[in-house]
Amino acid sequence: MGSLSSSDNELKVLIVGSGLAGLTAARVLREHHAVTVYERGDAAVATGGQGIVIGCNGTKILDTLGYDGARVGAVPLYRFSVFDCRNQKTEETDMRFRERYGVDMFGQKRSDFRDELMRLATAPSVELGIKGEPAQMVYNTAVVGLDPEEGVVTLSDGSTAAGDVVIVADGVHSRLRPTIVGEGCPQAKKTGLSVYRVAVSLDEANRALSDGGLPPPPWWQPAAHRNAQIFLNGPEGSRRFVTLYPLRNHTYFNMSCILATQTSSKSTTESWNADGDRGKMLEYFGWDEGLKRILGAAAEVKTWELQDLETLPTWTRGRAMLIGDAAHAMTPLQGQGANMSIEDAEGLRLLIAGDAPGEETTMRREDVPAILRRIESVRRPRTASAVARTRVTHASLSISEGFRKNNEFFMSYNGIHAALADRETREAEEQQQEVKLE
Numbered sequence: 001m002g003s004l005s006s007s008d009n010e011l012k013v014l015i016v017g018s019g020l021a022g023l024t025a026a027r028v029l030r031e032h033h034a035v036t037v038y039e040r041g042d043a044a045v046a047t048g049g050q051g052i053v054i055g056c057n058g059t060k061i062l063d064t065l066g067y068d069g070a071r072v073g074a075v076p077l078y079r080f081s082v083f084d085c086r087n088q089k090t091e092e093t094d095m096r097f098r099e100r101y102g103v104d105m106f107g108q109k110r111s112d113f114r115d116e117l118m119r120l121a122t123a124p125s126v127e128l129g130i131k132g133e134p135a136q137m138v139y140n141t142a143v144v145g146l147d148p149e150e151g152v153v154t155l156s157d158g159s160t161a162a163g164d165v166v167i168v169a170d171g172v173h174s175r176l177r178p179t180i181v182g183e184g185c186p187q188a189k190k191t192g193l194s195v196y197r198v199a200v201s202l203d204e205a206n207r208a209l210s211d212g213g214l215p216p217p218p219w220w221q222p223a224a225h226r227n228a229q230i231f232l233n234g235p236e237g238s239r240r241f242v243t244l245y246p247l248r249n250h251t252y253f254n255m256s257c258i259l260a261t262q263t264s265s266k267s268t269t270e271s272w273n274a275d276g277d278r279g280k281m282l283e284y285f286g287w288d289e290g291l292k293r294i295l296g297a298a299a300e301v302k303t304w305e306l307q308d309l310e311t312l313p314t315w316t317r318g319r320a321m322l323i324g325d326a327a328h329a330m331t332p333l334q335g336q337g338a339n340m341s342i343e344d345a346e347g348l349r350l351l352i353a354g355d356a357p358g359e360e361t362t363m364r365r366e367d368v369p370a371i372l373r374r375i376e377s378v379r380r381p382r383t384a385s386a387v388a389r390t391r392v393t394h395a396s397l398s399i400s401e402g403f404r405k406n407n408e409f410f411m412s413y414n415g416i417h418a419a420l421a422d423r424e425t426r427e428a429e430e431q432q433q434e435v436k437l438e
Contacts (some may be wrong), residue, residue, distance in 0.1 A: 009353040009363045014163035016143045020338050021324025022169035024345035026121035027065050031132035032352045040142035050197040051247050051254025052110040056101040056411035058339040061346045072112035073248035076104035080229040083219050085287050101411045107245040146179045148320035164365045166320040174326035180317040186310040193306040196257040196281040198298035208297040217290035257285045276303030306331040311384040316372040328383035333393040340383050347375040347416040356417045378419045
């Protein structure tokens with residue numbers, strides 16, 4: 001059977017969810033396939049105005065897709081610094097990202113980041129200088145059922161849609177995950193940590209300090225925070241810390257305040273974008289009056305009890321595949337959740353005929369299940385390691401130490417084709433070694 005699309009080598013791709021993973025996947029595939037994205041919310045679906053860090057692994061991929069960080073005021077982060085609760089600097093490291101990996105790491109507003117991904121997924125092709133057609137967005141339409149073998153989704157109005165490929169990117173609380181994974185499918189679990197998230201205007205924060213007659217803390221001095229990711233450790237034994245970095249051309253700062261969770265009865269399905277209690281945040285993180293004033297200047301406070309997901313036994317079934325948080329939700333303690341989603345989406349390049357030298361120049365509907373399994377063979381082990389490395393920081397809450405140790409693992413990733421080539425090289429070397437031992 002040929003593709004459901006009308007053109008040779010063109011597949012009909014259905015994507016469930018318009019978050020970061022879904023939109024990146026739409027951009028990767030739109031030049032070569034007919035892409036439709038289903039979003040259960042409206043066009044203004046909440047993404048939060050707080051920050052997000054795109055590491056070198058994500059930047060390298062986004063650069064190939066035409067992502068324009070200047071449009072969203074993305075700020076390159078060159079170093080990280082650590083301060084104790086008395087505002088004494090205990091560590092500073094120049095990360096030399098561009099020297100080591102060819103690109104920089106960036107801080108940006110999450111909502112701005114999603115807006116740029118939406119542009120790349122849906123803008124007219126002539127505007128982007130690419131071929132193919134824009135992804136089609138279908139809002140206020142939940143996908144409530146899935147036949148993964150046939151590639152058919154059931155929509156909230158009772159109608160169905162058929163595709164050659166179904167990419168399930170419906171988030172940490174994925175409704176379709178059990179359909180692909182089957183009986184005993186893991187669900188997201190709380191980690192015992194919570195985060196308060198704010199994006200603070202530099203001007204408003206400085207005004208709050210001035211109104212209180214306070215000088216800027218050492219870490220709030222321009223020379224300290226410019227192009228830097230900063231970690232503020234709470235009082236010894238408190239298991240609290242703050243991480244901050246600049247956004248929107250240094251006019252805003254993301255501040256993520258993380259602590260061990262108090263006893264909670266909240267459901268695991270509570271939104272990650274829920275409003276937070278400003279008073280409690282200032283109580284938990286007000287160990288320094290300057291810090292308290294800066295946090296208090298935030299226009300809104302969001303909170304979430306951090307959750308992650310056990311490694312799934314499979315991401316694929318038939319012609320359907322999980323990606324993003326639906327496949328491997330992790331906490332932000334290593335700043336890699338979004339980057340892993342970008343990597344997942346880039347892995348879908350294997351669905352593009354002739355995308356790499358020596359690959360098949362035809363793409364048939366019947367080839368899809370095997371290709372999805374091949375993508376999974378690279379992505380699932382890597383994200384399992386990413387979750388495990390992130391979990392190590394849960395107990396000690398030492399983000400900066402984990403960040404240093406894991407940089408090479410995370411930042412050196414160069415995409416699905418390079419990962420497959422590296423694997424083939426390792427396997428050939430292992431075979432040669434076995435022959436020598438015989």
